[in-house]
Amino acid sequence: MDFVAARRLGSRGLPAYHGRMKRHVLAIAAIILLALAGILAWFAWPDTAKLPVEAVAGTRPDITAPRVQTIPTVKVAKVVGWPAGTTPKAADGLKVAAFAEGLDHPRWLYRLPNGDVLVAETNSPPREGGGIQGWIMRLLMGRAGAGVPSANRITLLRDANGDGVAEQRSVFMTGLNSPFGMALLDGQLYIANTDALVRVPYRDGQTRINAKPETVVKLNPGGNHWARNVIASADGKTLFVSVGSSSNIAENGMEAEKYRANILQVWPDGHWRIYGAGLRNPVGMAINPVTGNPWTVVNERDMLGSDLAPDYLTQVEFGDHFGWPWYYWGGYRDDRVEPRNTALQEYSKRPDYALGPHVAALGLAFSGDVKLGGRFGSGAFVGEHGSWNRKPVSGYKVVYVPFAASGYPVAGAKPVDVLTGFLTADGDAMGRPVGVIGDKAGALLVADDVGNRVWRVSPAGTVATR
Known part of the structure; x- marks a missing residue:
């Protein structure tokens, strides 16, 4: 002065x-x-799990009191890639080998009627937004190997001689916008871009499509969850399209979540409706061969501690609401969400099966499509991409959920490891599993996005056939 x-x-x-x-x-x-x-406090005392992952998995998981985080626990495996000659570890009675290598961030798979496999080489569009959340997401993407630009490409893989290795590869489609899910319906191939469901005509055996995609339905893009999936209904008349939330718990307001955290039902003429709601990030979807209904795996919310909330596998029926953002696991209130929605609590549907906290369940395929036999003969295979908000980490593997003859998970059964070994002894990630499907012989194909491979899991002692 x-x-x-x-x-x-x-x-x-x-x-x-x-x-x-x-x-x-x-x-x-x-x-x-x-x-x-x-x-x-964040660096010295991150929230450490008090329960094993298995305790928060199954039909009756242990739901403990939340430990709300202002600054999140960040524990993500650093990606180092696969050393030459190494593979993941298959469960006893199974073997694993590379079906295809040298891909560019392969995230999702789809098998065509002639046995050709389409792989979406894709990633998030450029992320916007600042603040601590934006900084954390960019940090995580870089460390987890997910920060590479999207190739925006679908590649066709063909195993013509039936030896379990795709010896033919061709660029199938380009010019897409973070494409993910793919599905055939009535001679049209539908592709779920991050901002629209599009389609092109398809003939069996095609190795490339040059047609300009036709927009069927526009989808709201942006935010944290960019991947959109699509599957055909059991009756072949409609499609189911999954659209994840744009945020963790609607912290940017519900207007930003319009038509998000939903599974949409879409007709080929372009009209649509919300089929299921309150699903924070439903990605993998598949038709249950017993019930004929769509099932999905869902990534639940973050920053409630390392033991909450469990990701889950569940059937979705028309009109279901699973509680997000106000409730998790069938009615447990998230006190961080304002204004509250007390009327929804009693109507929040409890999921069918918990997969454990923060495992990042993405891929889903049922037995029937996958034919590994024996103890893997009736159930669901789930690709778990791996956690970032848990200490120690969870996921980073493919698991199997046993189902009863009723078409629902076996009561009391825990997930069974199918493919592990994605982490080194030091906790680094050689790969991270995403999409899972069955190939034409019934082997399990697993997209490994940061390992840039597609793995093939089959019964030990068998040989691939045409």
């Missing part, structure tokens, strides 16, 4: 001025100390 300003304040004004300055300095210092304390 200069001399002229001091004279204007006068002798009575100076103490008041200095008092205000002192309070300002103290307030700023307190904010800085609180921020530093929070950062130190």
Whole structure:
């Protein structure tokens, strides 16, 4: 403060001025100390799981009290890639080998009627948004090997001689926008871009499509969850399209979540309706061969602690609401979400099967499509991409959920490991599984997005056949 300003304040004004300055300095210092304390607490004491993953899995998971995080626990496996000659580890009685290598971030798979396999080489569109959440997401994507630009391409893989290796490869489609799910219906191939469901005519045996895609339904893009999936209904008359939320718990308001956190039912003429709601991020979808209804795997919310909330596998019927963002696991209230929606609590559907906290369940395929036999003869295969908000990490494997003859998971059964070994002894990731399907011989194909491979799992002792 200069001399002229001091004279204007006068002798009575100076103490008041200095008092205000002192309070300002103290307030700023307190904010800085609180921020530093929070950062130190984050690095020194991240939330550590008190339960094993298996305790929070099954038809009756252990749902404990939430441990709300302001600054999230961040524990994600650093991607190092596969050393030459190495593979994941298959369960006893199974074997694994590379079906295709040298791909560019392969995320999703689809088998055509002639046995050719389509693989979506894709990734998130450029992410927008700042703040701590945006910074964390960019940090995680880089460390987890997910920060590469999207190839925006679908590649065709063909195993013509039936030896379990795709010896033919061709670029099937380009010019797409973060494509993910693919499905055939009435001679049309539908592709779920991040911002629209599109389609092109398809003839069996085609190795490339040059037709300009026709938009069927526009989808709301942006936010945290970009992947859109599509499957045909059991009766072949409609399609189911999954659209994840744009945020963790609608922290940007529900208007930003319009037609998000939903599974949509779409007719070929372009009209549609919300089929199931309250699903934070439903990605993998498949038709249950017993019930004929769509099932999905869902990524649940973050920052409730390392033991909550469980990702899940569930049947979805028309009109179902699974509670997001207000409730999880069939009615447990998330106190962070305002305004509350008390009327929804009793109508929030409880999922059929918990897969464990933060496993990032993405891929889904049923036995029948996959024919591994024996103890894997009746159930669902789930690709778990792996956690970022849990210590220690969870997921990073493919698991199997046993089903009863009724077409529902066996009560009391826990997930069975099918394909593991994606992590090194030091906790780095050589790969991360995403989409899972059966090939023409019934072997399990697994898309490994950061390993840039598609793995093939088959019964040990068998040989591939045409």
